[in-house]
Amino acid sequence: MSRQPVRREPEGPPPAAGSALTLGDVVVVDRNSPVPLYYQVAQALQTAIEAGRLPPGFRLDNEIQLADELGLSRPTMRKAMEYLVDKGLIIRRRGVGTTVVQPKVRRSLQLTSLYDDLVAAGQEPATTVLSLGLAAAPREAAEALGIATGTPLHTMVRLRSAAGRPIARMTNYLPTTLPGLGPGAFTVEALESTGLYRMLRAAGVTLHAADETIGARKATAQESHLLDEARGAALLTMQRVAYDDRGRVVEYGSHVYAASRYSFSLSLLAT
């Protein structure tokens, strides 16, 4: 239980960026918690980095020192740091050391107003179910789900709005053969209040992976009207196939978004 905040501040030129902090100031581990030690450490460090207490460029001590400052073994400390590397928060180089990564700017990319902005601006997104029921699988959905065209599927069309304006039309197809997803598994009320993915999880479906394709095309007259856009406006399209942890296709969705008010953002780490 010894955890004196040892401060190493040797003579000579001041260190590049901080180093007056010690892990003990930032991380406290609870050995009685059911949360794994490495995860406690990783979370604490992530919080500290995101809060700026470990600023960009901050040089961390080597993993052996850190480990015994916290009273942990080296592998455990290491696992915590690997977690942060995977998240892109720190960089480690053999023979060099570990430094905190510069936070990404992100928000400078918002050239147009985004869905997230609308949500952040206080307007909660709302969902309206336009249709819901069992219907014969169209060719597109049948191919995605790997079944015969015409097989009955849960079929639903939802309109997603934010800030009082429609943003997206989402069409989803789900097989009726999965446990917990028999006919009648979905209701308009639940879909509008709970959301599809939460309902799936509640039904015992474990989402594991998804493939998405993002494209664009011009809106049809009907789509322009539905999404409150000009005729022939550009739409973002997204098709998604979602799989559960046994590799079964759980859902196929084909969605269109009003491109003037919506865009997709992604962050990638080194390939």
Add this chain to the structure above:
Amino acid sequence: MSRQPVRREPEGPPPAAGSALTLGDVVVVDRNSPVPLYYQVAQALQTAIEAGRLPPGFRLDNEIQLADELGLSRPTMRKAMEYLVDKGLIIRRRGVGTTVVQPKVRRSLQLTSLYDDLVAAGQEPATTVLSLGLAAAPREAAEALGIATGTPLHTMVRLRSAAGRPIARMTNYLPTTLPGLGPGAFTVEALESTGLYRMLRAAGVTLHAADETIGARKATAQESHLLDEARGAALLTMQRVAYDDRGRVVEYGSHVYAASRYSFSLSLLAT
């Protein structure tokens, strides 16, 4: 060096999906190789899975057995399997075991012809440099790079084609202050033959992360002409900010794609 392909085929009902194979049939480790043992194992397993030698649903032995079949310690075997979990190729459940995941279908999503299809169809992509030089940073690029508007930047516009038709116009801005990227670092010839990212790596830049925003809008008259599309056609847009391993912004790109012939595909693992 004992590596007999031990086969476990107990009495009773035939196992669900395979189990007549052993790791020894699929993985051979070379302790003299500089390649880490866990990585050798992970690669061999990945290859076997993707080749179908370990079919979807295949149940792997527990990690202790696997480890000593290969003459490895449990942590090393474990690290190999964690690698495969991260790649989404296997699923592990405590108290249950490890199984090979169903391969994703992917290709059923190609509703429209994609860039990849064109490349796969034999037409190599080609790049034409439309302009290249130093220019004052426009507001958009200055914001993304975190510098003052008007700062001189490497500025380049490239036209990417496939199957003899233009597909994308890519506009990139790069600071001149990074080591190896002074004025004159880029030439038309190198860009057309080598590609921007490869040139960056050669200049000693280590790409680490990127933020992307994908949207859509209608083409201007000039863009329609350049990309060989109808007037007002839908375009996919993508802005990207790339960072090096010190968190410095390396590049800002703003690109437009002919949506009738291009789309983005992504695969996601459980969040």
Add this chain to the structure above:
DNA sequence: TAGTGGTCTAGACCACCGA
């Protein structure tokens, strides 16, 4: 040459799952 992270080992105990 000194210090760093990368890899590897051989144990241990535990939480969870299904029969």
Add this chain to the structure above:
DNA sequence: CGGTGGTCTAGACCACTAA
């Protein structure tokens, strides 16, 4: 209950980097 993966420890040697 037995078997599984999840966590943790305390060492060891090595490859790489920088001074």
